[in-house]
Every structure is written in C-alpha cells, then in structure tokens.
Amino acid sequence: MLPTTEFALLRRIATEQATGRAPSLVAAVVRDGKITWSGARGYLDGPGDGSGDGPRTAQRVEPDNDTQYRIGSITKPFIALLVLRLRDEGALELNDPLERHLPGTELGHLTVARLLTHTSGLTAESPGEWWERSPGTDWSELASRLDSGSLKLRPGGRFHYSNVGYGTLGELVARHRGTSWLDALRAEILTPLGMHRTDAHPHGRHATGWAVHPFADVVLPEPAHDAGAMAPAGQLWSTVTDLARFVALVGGHTGGVLRPDTIAEMREVAAVDSSDAWIAGYGLGFQLVRHQGRILAGHTGSMPGFLASAMIDPATGTGALAMANTTSGPAILGLVLDLVGLADEHEPVLPAPWQPAHVDPALLELTGLWHWGPTPFHVRALPEGWLDLSPASGKGRASRFRPLGEDRWEGLDGYYSGETLRVGRDTDGTPRHLELATFVFTRTPYDPRAPIPGGVDERGWRA
Secondary structure, eight states, X not given: OOHHHHHHHHHHHHHHHHHTTOSEEEEEEEETTEEEEXXXXXXXXXXXXXXXXXXXXXXXXXXXXXXXXXXXXXXXXXXXHHHHHHHHHTSOOTTOBGGGTSTTOTTTTSBHXXXXXXXXXXXXXXXXXXXXXXXXXXXXXXXXXXXXXXXXSOTTXXXXXXXXXXXXXXXXXXXXXXXXXXXXXXXXXXXXXXXXXXXXXXXXXXXXXEEEOTTSSOEEEOOOOOOGGGGGGTOOEEOHHHHHHHHHHHHTOOTTSSOHHHHHHHHSOOEEOGGGTTSXXXXXXXXXXXXXXXXXXXXXXXXXXXXXXXXXETTXXXXXXXXXXXXXXXXXXXXXXXXXXXXXXHSOOOOOOOOOOOOOGGGGGGOEEEEETTEEEEEEEOGGGOEEEEETTSOSOOEEEEEOSSSEEEEOSGGXXXXXXXXXXXXXXXXXXXXXXXXXXXXXXXXXXXXXXXXXXXXXXXX
C-alpha cells in the first residue's frame, strides 16, 4: 500500500496498543484474498527475567505474522464451516432436531440452525465452574449437566449468545466424522487453506496471555487450560498469516472448502442482537456488524489473556484482523472496523473494468421493460444464465435469480429469496408474462392478454 496509507494504519494500531495497554498487538489488512498490509506493536516477553523478583534481563521480542495468539470465539465459525459442509453433503438439514444427530440429549428438540445462530435459548455458559479459566471435561460430563433448566429463553424467541451451543455442535461434527472436531477441522478446513499454524494449543513462536491491572502498569499471567467439550467454543490459536486466510474465506475466497454461495448464505442475517441498537447480528456462524453504511462479516474472540477480531466487507472485498495478548483494554472490534475504513478511505478499491461477457442468446428476449401492475421493472441478463430484476426507479423489490431449468429461476435476494420466477409464453414461444410468487409482470401495464389475478376493468385506462 502507499506509504501514507501504511503510516495511517500503523498509527491506528500504535494508538490502540498504547491507550489500551496491551503487552502486544498485531494486525493486518486483507484484500483480494491476501495480506496487503500488516503491523505490530509491543513485545512478547513478560516482566522481569522469569524469577518475579529481579530486573528485566530478557531481550525484547517483537511479534510478527507467524506469532500465535489465542483467537477465542473465532473458533466458532470454523465449527459452523464443518456443519455447513455436512449440510451440503446431505448428512443433515439445518432444521433437523438435535436428537437426530446426538440421541439421548435433554436438548434434542433444539434445531441445528438454532444452535448455529444463537437463537436456541440455551444458556450462555456451561454449568459448573467458569469454563474459560478451568480445565475442561468431556462431552458425557457436559451433557449430563445440560437439562431443561439450561434453556433460559424460548427457542427462536431472540438472539442469546451461547458458548454451550457451539460445544454441542462440535460434538455433532465429531459424531458424523467419527473423529474429534479438531481432526475434522484440520483435514477439511485448515490443511486445504494452508492454515498450518492454527491449532488447539500453541507451538513454536507464540504470545503469553496477560491480565493488565486496571490501576497500575503491572501484569498477571492468565491460564490457558484445555477446554475439553467446550473447546469448539473458543480453543483455537492462530497467526496473522493464517487468520488472513479466514478473512479471505468469509469474503468469498473459499479455497474449495465450501461453495461461494454457501459462504454467502452464512453471511445472511439470521438474528439481530437487539442489545446493540440493531447494529449487530448473526448469520450461520458469522457475526455481522453494521458500521457507517457497511455490513461486515466475521467474528470476534476473547479468552483469558487474549482478544481477537477478524472482519471483512464483502461489498468492497476489504477486510482486517487484529489480535492482542491481554484480557481487556483494546477496543479490538472498533480497531478492525477502523482499519477497514482507513484502507478504503486512503486507497479505495477500483471497480473492475467493464468488458463484454458471454450471455445465453436465449435470455435476450427476456430482457428489458416489464411491469408489475403499473410499476416498471427492468430485467437484465447476467453471466451463467442468471437474471436480475430491478425497479426502473431504483426503489422497490429487487433480486437476482439463478436458473433452475425449463423457464424457471430461483430468487436469491430480499423479498424474492427462494421464490420461483417462471416465464409464460404464447403458442409461438414468445414470452408473454413473468410469474413470481403469484405476481404477474407484463410488457405493458396490466396487459389484458396475461393471466392477471382479479382481471382488468373492461373500459381500460381513462382520464
């Protein structure tokens, strides 16, 4: 990036590291599936020489793009990716009750989708000790503690973040794959994406997690226990290099681990977090944030000693990530949102040059002006047999449609998502009308030759 852009980004993370009093902080901007800028502030080594009572003697070590940090709840979207792979393979449906895949659980009536979107009403934390700071138990022990009292809200009633829900989904993945959730993740996601430095435990160069005293510049080491059955909710460690690949994945650079349309489905709003003035929501495993006209997708994470955030704006393709080894202090999500904004402000993404594209000639007769009653719409032909239906005025219901075959298309956006667009033809094959969710679109307003429900006044238009 330009030196002025790089300095603005560096200044932003330097300010956050200093004011948030983070022992170290790393960050990166991601575009076109790769890192375009990265930076770091602070040091990895702790106070003193390890004895606790002497002066600092260790050489100061700065973090880099290969330094592991714990990413906490950014583990959750990786579990969601595995669940969606199972769905795409036909092994499950999102509306399946949990009982179908984890028989015997007291929570078997909850659906897979409710767990993915945090709308199951399930308790936020696992029963027992504070799981983030305690050694974990196995699934049988966790399951034995979950009963009807673990439901705190009506399923489907509202968004309620549940770490337990993702521990449960991790077990669902393990049952289907016949291995641990972590082994499934390595084989199906991490290895194909080249994320070789993402794991359940640190190895090699990594940051120590610290708690910073709120009223003094001293630190305390935080524990990093294995979370056991709760590990799918927040166990993973990663690096700038690896987490950038996750950001790219959320933006659509899937690396073949999922179809791009599945990733787009995961980014769709499934629940709104009403506690945040409707600026935050959740999809199928991705957190969603509405910020200054943008809708960004990704996830945040925190565990004792660590903070992390990774988000991308799919509209511009600009994403960012940040990680710090402190329990609290830096506004990690706000930092990432600012990095995305700074990158696009200083170096906005240029639109791709327009060039002719192959379009099925048979679609051309469907293009042009159509009317929904008296309201004009335009139909445009897109590559790969897709159609775009948009109001001529720019205001109203619009959608893209992908082909289903035999004059049928499926709606992908907004009001018409999932609805079928059909073409009605004259006896000579000429398109006469379009039918969409019972609505009829005609070449002229209320064409009397088309099957318009309710009929048309026989006296026609008048002054």
